[in-house]
Amino acid sequence: MRIIPPLYIITPTYRRPEQIAELTRLAQTLMHVQNVHWLVIEDAKEKTPHVTELLSRTGISFEHLLAPMPESYKLRKGSKPRGVSNRNRGLEWLRENATSGVFYFADDDNTYDIKIFEEMRSTEKVSMWPVGLCTKTGLSTPILKNGSFSGFFDGWIAGRKFPVDMAGFAVSVKFLLERPRAAMPYKPGFEEDGFLKSLAPFEPKQIEFKAQNCTKILVWHTQTRKNEPALAIDTAKYGNTNLIMLRQQIV
Amino acid sequence: MRIIPPLYIITPTYRRPEQIAELTRLAQTLMHVQNVHWLVIEDAKEKTPHVTELLSRTGISFEHLLAPMPESYKLRKGSKPRGVSNRNRGLEWLRENATSGVFYFADDDNTYDIKIFEEMRSTEKVSMWPVGLCTKTGLSTPILKNGSFSGFFDGWIAGRKFPVDMAGFAVSVKFLLERPRAAMPYKPGFEEDGFLKSLAPFEPKQIEFKAQNCTKILVWHTQTRKNEPALAIDTAKYGNTNLIMLRQQIV
Structure with a gap:
């Protein structure tokens, strides 16, 4: 019997009106994937x-x-390093509990074709593939010229060594365990780059290309429109109705 | 052997950058549902x-x-009756091909807990249930007081007899076939109300309540943020690269 390497899916999440909808949709995607262990980590x-x-x-x-995000970052003005404490907690869990397989940072609002999970399962070090609906170019991907790596295509390069999206790479557990100091920095916009640089020694030429040599889009950086918190339900007016039970599901 | 009534899922869709992501996500949800026939109808x-x-x-x-939406509506200013031609085409298909089971209008951007499909499968006439993330109240649902129907809760009542969301009801095929003139009107905001009224004779007191007497949210009116069309890829600069093949997937 061939043993299927486990996939560890690290999903940062936080409370908001869309949270249960998003996690329901992602759960129903992961239900199609064999030998998966889902780390759902709440801020x-x-x-x-x-x-x-x-x-x-x-x-x-x-x-x-x-x-939870450290208080010092919560108080900071401007964009916050959302998801970083969650993902680092996921790495800590892997160091304590995992010995083989592959891990992937899968936000709860992206869209995943289930084929991507089989693509990433054979990752030996770090694998990458295209992400659709990402930045103003509508696409983030390694560029392969005549089959060889020749740089990155992304709407926001910003001096990054690895200008890629969080949904565009997976890493082998063994590779992580050999790098005990690897971590994601609390640096908005530079989380992917900082994490991949912390995996040194690791260079772009070592990337394993998936999704038919990066020619197929199997992951999309979809974003769900934010909803205002639901209006309060007048419990006096609606006593003895189903609205009382529904109210608990929308706050 | 007990025969499971078929579910006909009518999904209007149209070309936009998010289309394949949305349909991928919905397909992966429907892959969990038994005896389903998916009518994907493009505008x-x-x-x-x-x-x-x-x-x-x-x-x-x-x-x-x-x-396709009739030209006269396309030229109209303001909100357009999007999805109406598609849904009426679905009804026409049912009249020609279906004899039993249940149908449901499932837009490609909503979120469906797979349990809702088993809830609707037993619909005898018209069934209804709550929809989350809907209008400013964050919820659209029939109100049940001490277990009996007592009106509708929705952020936009607007004089509608049936102030419900498209994702909040299902209809039996047999019930439809007995009403050969039932159709959805080209009237933005009043599509659900107009369609349900066209099922006359049918009154709110006949509604079959699902999702544990309308106490559970199993469907959410999620909306995906629209993306600008992807930037053109410089085919001279990127000849002989994977970007040429990826480009075909994002236009």
Whole structure:
């Protein structure tokens, strides 16, 4: 019997009106994937009960972890390093619990063709592939010229050594374990680049190209429109109705 | 052997940068549902090749149909009756091909917990349930007081007899076939109300309530942020690279 390497899917998440919808959609995608272990890591001090309930009924093997953003970053003006504490918590969990397989940072709002999970499963060091709907170019990808690496295509290069999207790469667990100091920096816009640089020694020429030599888009950086918090329901007016139970699901 | 009634899922769609991502996500949801027949109906004069290709590889039983919006509505200022020609084409297909089961209008950008499909499968006439992330109230649902129907909760009532969301109801095929004139009007904002009124004789008191007497949110009216068309790729500069093949997937 051939053993299928495990996939560790690290999903940072946070409370917002769309959270349960997004996690439901991603769970139903992962339910198609064999030998997957889903690390759902909330930027919160306490586990959200609806997340706990959702995870327990998907049948997917999972961990439900917490990693609140440090207070110093929360107070900072401008863009915040969202998801960094979560992803670093995921790396910490892998160091304590995993010995083989591959990990991937999968945000809860992206769209994943299930084929990408089989593409990434054979990653030996670091693999990459195109991401659609990403930046103003509509695409982020390594460039392969006549089959060989020749740079990166992305709407925002910004001096990055690895100008790629979070959804565009996977890393082998073994490769991570050999680099005990690898981590993601709290630096908005430079999270991917900083993390991939922290995997040194690792150079772009070592990238393993997936998705038919980076010719297929199997992941999209979709973003869901934010909703205002639901209006309060007048509990006096709607006592003894189903709205009382529904209200608990939308706050 | 018990026969499972078929579900006909009518999905209007149109070309835009997010189209393949959305249909991929919905296809992967429907892949979990038994005895489903997916009617994917494009507002286009020709089938989009990437849609054809996607449908053929999902393994889902499907029809790929066309129903362009009539020119007179396209030229109209203000909001357009998007999806109406598609949904009416779906009804026409049902009248010609279906004899039993249940149909549901499922837009490609909503989020569906797979449990909703088993809820709707037993619909005898018209069933309804709550929809989350809908209008400014964050919720659209029939109101049940002490277990009996007592009106509708929706952020936009507007004199509608049936102030519900497109994702909030399903109809039995037999019930439709008994109403040969039922159709959706080309009236933005009043599509659901107009269609449900066209099912007369049918009154709110006849609604079958699903999702545990309308106490569970299993469908969300999520909306995906629109992307600008991808920037053109300089084919001279990027000749002999993977960008040439990727370009065909983003235009």
